[in-house]
Amino acid sequence: MQWVMVAAYVALLVAPLTLPLPGSSDYIWNNLARFVQFVFWGVWWPFVILGTALVGRFWCGLLCPEGALSEIASERGAGRAIPSWMKWxxxxxxxFISTTIYGQLTSIYQYPKPAALLLGGSTLVAMAVGARYGKAKRVWCRFLCPVSGVFGTVSKIAPLHFRVEPDAWKRSSNADAAGVNCAPLIPIKTMQGSSACHMCGRCSGHRGAIRLAWRKPAADIVFGSGRMAARWDTILIVPVLLGLVPAALHWTASDAFQIIRIWLVEQCVDVGLTWPLSLRLPWWMLTDYPSVNDVMNVVDAASLLGLVAFGAFISSILFLLPLVAAAAILRRTGKLIHHLAQALIPLASSSLFCGLLALTTSQLRSDGINLPGVDAARGALVILAGLWSVELFFRISSVYCRSLQQRIVATALVAIAIVVFCTAWLLMFLGT
Ligand code: SF4
Incomplete structure (x- = not known):
């Protein structure tokens, strides 16, 4: 199955490079380049996120062509020790930030060349890392993959996981059984939660102590790996998934982008600088397709960078201040903020999925296919996820504080931020 995925992946990356850019009479069903564009960005990306939220990281363990190629390279590779810098x-x-921004600057969702460069380049680096470090491992996936942090975060709300039963492990008479090759290097015996688990199933049944099991959705966040969350988990959720990503997905229709751009143009004109408005860079640096009237100049790029930085800044202010205040109200400081921030995972996941779904609907709309009710469904999903985040926050607060009053006040502070975010999200993505 993995080889089928690898073959399909290579074909979908390479085939559009040999074709001319689609015109106005080309559709998903009669043009291969348009079809590939839809498969990659309209189906694969949003629905892998949805699948991870629903059933965990099966994509990583069973289907991802990049992970499979990295492991295959590692089986035959040098098997060197993993350097400490790689474990940062x-x-x-x-x-993730770098690839998201680079993808927008080069219009990866529209054109096959940046898609082949970014995805294909990432796969080649994954294979090089596999060929050098670890033996039959997925060192790339565990430590470096740009989407591993996102998948690990989203998978925490999944109701499926591989459960380790410590008592069964101790009782097992199978102590001499051969060890399991856990490719993403998880210490299986002490595995907490499932965010790092690729759900490949290789350890299933090991020593009679590991099995695929249901769990309460998000229980891992309240009582499991959520308690071990640290600074980078919070950075990924708050400024990145709740700020930078919505801005990056929405920049072409953003009023804020236009305001930044006009201001930058005026500054350039005031000081007599014309090259930022006219300089064209190669397609692998900035979008450059004059044949279809799609060229990004330096001012456009700077405006985009300004917009995503603004999005990250605003979301940090919006969520981090209530989180700090809530931690103080619960009379705890330090790592509690990171655990509390885990309550925002449903909101961040739904925002990411629904934002990416805009790629699906816009591509279908441009081909004359309207999905009735899909925008209302996206809005409803984000609101429901926001409610779930509020409920999760209240549950997490119970781990640290017995006072109902303090928990309600702390939760209300974060709930206000969630309401503001949902309102802004609905206005931005649905234009209501
Ligand atoms: S913990 Fe088990 S299921 Fe998860 S990645 Fe490792 S071997 Fe696969």
Whole structure:
């Protein structure tokens, strides 16, 4: 199955490179480049996020072509020790921010060349890392993959996981059984939660102590791995998923983008600088497709960077201040803020999925296919996720504080931020 995925992945990346850019009479059903564009960005990206939220990281363990190729390279590779710099917990977040922004600057959702460069380049690096470090492992997936942080975060709300029964493990008479090759390097015996687990199933049944099991959705957040959340988990959720990503997905229709752009143009004109308005850079640096009237200049790029920075800043102010205040009300400081921020995972996940779904609906609309009620459904999903985040926050607060009054006040502060976010999200994405 993984080889089928690898073959499909390579074909979908390479085939559009050999074709001319689609015209106005090309549709998903009669043009391969348009079809591939829809498969990658209208189906794969949003529905892998949805699947991760519903059933965990099965995509990573069973289907991801990049992970499979990295592991295959690792089976035959040098097997060197993993360097300590590679284990820095900030890499997935930094890589996700970088690829998200680079993808927007090069219009990855519209054109096959940046898609092949970014996805294909990422796969080649994953194979190089596999060929050098670890033996039959997925070192790339565990420490460096740009979407591993997002998948790990979203999977915390999934109702399925591989459960380890410590008592059954101790009782097991199977102590001499061969160990399991957990490719993403998880210490299976002490596995907490499932955010790092790729759900490949290789350890299923090991020592009679591990099995695929149901759990209460988000129980992992309240009582499991959520308690171990740290700074980079919070950075990924608050400024990135709740700020930078909505801004990056919405910039073409954003009033704020236009305001920043006009201001920058005026500054350039005032000081007599014309090159930022006229300089064209190659397609692998900035969008450059004059044949279809789609060229991004330096001012456009700077405006986009300004917009995503603004989005990250606003979401940080909106959520971090109530989180700090709530932690103070619950009379705890330090890591509690990171655990409390985990309550925002349903909201961040739904915002990401529904934002990406805009790619699906806009591509279908441009081909004359309107899905009735889909915008209302997206709005409803974000609101329900917001309510779930409020409920989760209240449950997490019970771990640290017995006073109902303090818990209600702390939850109300975060609920206000969630209401503001949902309102802004509905106005921005649905134009209501
Ligand atoms: S913990 Fe088990 S199911 Fe999860 S990635 Fe490792 S071997 Fe696969």
């Amino acid at each position: 917990s900030g890499w997935p977040v930094v890589a």
